[in-house]
Amino acid sequence: MTRSNTKLALAAGILAVMAGQLAVVPGAAAEGNSALEEGKKLAFSRKKGNCLACHMIEGGTSPGNVGPPLIAMKARYPDRAKLRAQIWDASQANPDTAMVLFGRYQVLTEKEIDKVVDFIWSL
Amino acid sequence: MNKVIKSLVALALAGGVTMTAQASPEQDRAAFVKYYKDRFPEVPMEEYPNGVYAIDKVGRENWEAIEEFPPYEPFIDSGQEMWEKPFANGKTYKDCFPDGPAIAAKYPHWDKKKGMVVTLPLALNECRKANGEKPLKYKKGPINDLLAYIAYESRGQKIDVKIPEDDPRALEAYEKGKKFYFTRRGQLNFSCASCHLQNAGMRVRTEILSPSLGHVTHWPTYRSKWGTVGTLHRRFTGCNKNIRAKPFKAQGEQYRNLEYFLTYMSNGLKLNGPGSRK
Known part of the structure; x- marks a missing residue:
């Protein structure tokens, strides 16, 4: 392949990917968004996750500051499983934690935790 | 931070x-x-x-x-009335607490005879019982009036x-x-x-x-x-x-x-x- 051909192929590839996204993304995004919405609802609810009691979260009002702001979560937790473990039982990483042990003490169900993790990981 | x-x-x-x-x-x-x-x-x-x-x-x-x-002022007043009003037997809280009403700093204390920590609300009810009166509830209600009066009189202790x-x-x-x-x-x-x-x-x-x-x-x-x-x-x-x-x-x-x-x-x-x- 010549240089210009490579460029053309690359451009075509990018276009194809973009087209593919255009075709695929709306459906997936809608599904993803509603799952994320559910996670957000659980995270914001005072009776459920109540994450806002201690953490600043974009879109949430009157957050507390006992815990760190929940931003750049994928950078802080490249491994989703580690974030889930933290939410499930924060005392494993820090025995003196002031964080509720959402999974271990069954404050949330496993399914609810998965939804909350998806939402938090999206921040 | x-x-x-x-x-x-x-x-x-x-x-x-x-x-x-x-x-x-x-x-x-x-x-x-x-x-x-x-x-x-x-x-x-x-x-x-x-x-x-x-x-x-x-x-x-x-x-x-x-x-x-x-907002607690009316409760102090009503507590003072309680403090001063004689029990059915004619005695008053003062008979149980001669130093009263400013007695809040004496509580809680260890009571060797009873083998337990005695708090002010507990002592007030002991006094009532000793004088044939019904004990007051410990969370809500008139015990708070009495406690408010005693607390107010004890300010600064x-x-x-x-x-x-x-x-x-x-x-x-x-x-x-x-x-x-x-x-x-x-x-x-x-x-x-x-x-x-x-x-x-x-x-x-x-x-x-x-x-x-x-x-x-x-x-x-x-x-x-x-x-x-x-x-x-x-x-x-x-x-x-x-x-x-x-x-x-x-x-x-x-x-x-x-x-x-x-x-x-x-x-x-x-x-x-x-x-x-x-």
């Missing part, structure tokens, strides 16, 4: 706020006071009886406005809880209260210390967590949330419910021992009850 706080907590915990069983109550108290002094260096000791308003500037303005026309050395059960009761304070409980897994020591000054939603130093100086307290005055043990009950723990009985052993420990920690502070809180 988080690192600083974490290392402070670690330091305080390592330095004795964990309070090993070997430490004397006086060592415990020194560690407790030092922890808050380090955490809030700008807050003078005499401010701690004002609770969260010692560290919450905005809340304090509202509180000072409320205190101009104190210094807390000076003693743990007598001639009865090892007194120290045991103190240790039990201390253990209660540091023990996590409830589905939310918090100890008193998780919020009011380790995270004092931080916000849960919009509420600033109050320091435990000074927690006991201003009871009964008119809470806007309650719309009336309530006892310290009513507040303990509410705190335990908040963390989804089963509350203990008001004036039961657990809360009396907790009051004994907490009040000892506040030794030297001045009583300023009744109080008002939002």
Whole structure:
């Protein structure tokens, strides 16, 4: 392949990917968004996750500051499983934690935790 | 900032706020006071009886406005009537408490004969029973009126809880209260210390967590949330419910021992009850 051909192929590839996204993304995004919405609802609810009691979260009002702001979560937790473990039982990483042990003490169900993790990981 | 706080907590915990069983109550108290002094260096000791308003500037303005026309005043008046009105047998509270009504600083204390911590509400009911009157409820209702009057008359007295050395059960009761304070409980897994020591000054939603130093100086307290005055043990009950723990009985052993420990920690502070809180 010549240089210009490579460029053309690359451009075509990018276009194809973009087209593919255009075709695929709306459906997936809608599904993803509603799952994320559910996670957000659980995270914001005072009776459920109540994450806002201690953490600043974009879109949430009157957050507390006992815990760190929940931003750049994928950078802080490249491994989703580690974030889930933290939410499930924060005392494993820090025995003196002031964080509720959402999974271990069954404050949330496993399914609810998965939804909350998806939402938090999206921040 | 988080690192600083974490290392402070670690330091305080390592330095004795964990309070090993070997430490004397006086060592415990020194560690407790030092922890808050380090955490809030700008807050003078005499401010701690004002609770969260010692560290919450905005809340304090509202509180000072409320205190101009104190919502607990009618309860003081009605408590004075209760204090002065003779029982059916013609006697009054004064017959049980010759030094009354300004007796709040005498409580809680270790009662060697009974082998237990005696609090003021408990002593008031003992007096009633001894005079053929029905005991009052310990969380809500008229006991608060009586306590409000006694608290008001006792304002300015210094807390000076003693743990007598001639009865090892007194120290045991103190240790039990201390253990209660540091023990996590409830589905939310918090100890008193998780919020009011380790995270004092931080916000849960919009509420600033109050320091435990000074927690006991201003009871009964008119809470806007309650719309009336309530006892310290009513507040303990509410705190335990908040963390989804089963509350203990008001004036039961657990809360009396907790009051004994907490009040000892506040030794030297001045009583300023009744109080008002939002």
